[in-house]
Amino acid sequence: MLKIQEIREIIKLIDHSSINEFSFEHEGSKIKMKKQLPEVETVVRTVATSPTLESVQAQPVQAQAPVVEAPKQDTVEAPTADTSHLHKITSPMVGTFYAASSPEAGNYVEVGSKVTKESVVCIVEAMKLFNEIEAEVKGEIVEILVQNGQLVEYGQPLFLVKPE
Known part of the structure; x- marks a missing residue:
């Protein structure tokens, strides 16, 4: 129960x-x-x-349902370049996206960071469980598609990676 x-x-x-x-x-x-x-x-x-x-x-x-005001987010223009050759790292679950292991720690990755298949790129927290998300591809982070603390959906793209 x-x-x-x-x-x-x-x-x-x-x-x-x-x-x-x-x-x-x-x-x-x-x-x-x-x-x-x-x-x-x-x-x-x-x-x-x-x-x-x-x-x-x-x-x-x-x-x-509680009335929750959505945090104001900066408008991000959609990239005009062809992104079909880029690998998308997606969220494996619904939860809250965190770019770092704690508020005092630096982000796992930034735009331009080199990653391997085992590199941890972020954390998605769901029901007080903190799940480390790995890159699953070797390459370079080209774009971060979500903001720290943002609620993410299952399958939502989090990062774009240029594979090596």
């Missing part, structure tokens, strides 16, 4: 993402969330595990 804090973290991640519907099933428990702006509807169902399965308890939970 998930703890209430874990459920709150999931709600927060879904609320800040472009996902409109989410389902999760684990050890007889089910969580299903649907976004309906400005609300997030959450239904938690617990399935009885006794030999006589007579009922399913449904506990709808209504949570008002």
Whole structure:
């Protein structure tokens, strides 16, 4: 069974993402969330595990979606050059992008940095788990496509790398 804090973290991640519907099933428990702006509807169902399965308890939970102002971001013009020869490092999950291991530390990479397949280029944090993202290609960082602290989606390009 998930703890209430874990459920709150999931709600927060879904609320800040472009996902409109989410389902999760684990050890007889089910969580299903649907976004309906400005609300997030959450239904938690617990399935009885006794030999006589007579009922399913449904506990709808209504949570008002918090009003969050999006941080002002500088407008980045789309590159006019052909980027088809460049490798895109993409996010393997929904989470928060961090360019460094801590606020005091320097960024893992900058534009112009040389990387190997094993080079850590950033961290994506999801539900208090910090996941190091590797370059997976040898080359040079040409462009950083996201800002530090920005929420990223699954498959969203993070970096453009000129392969060697």
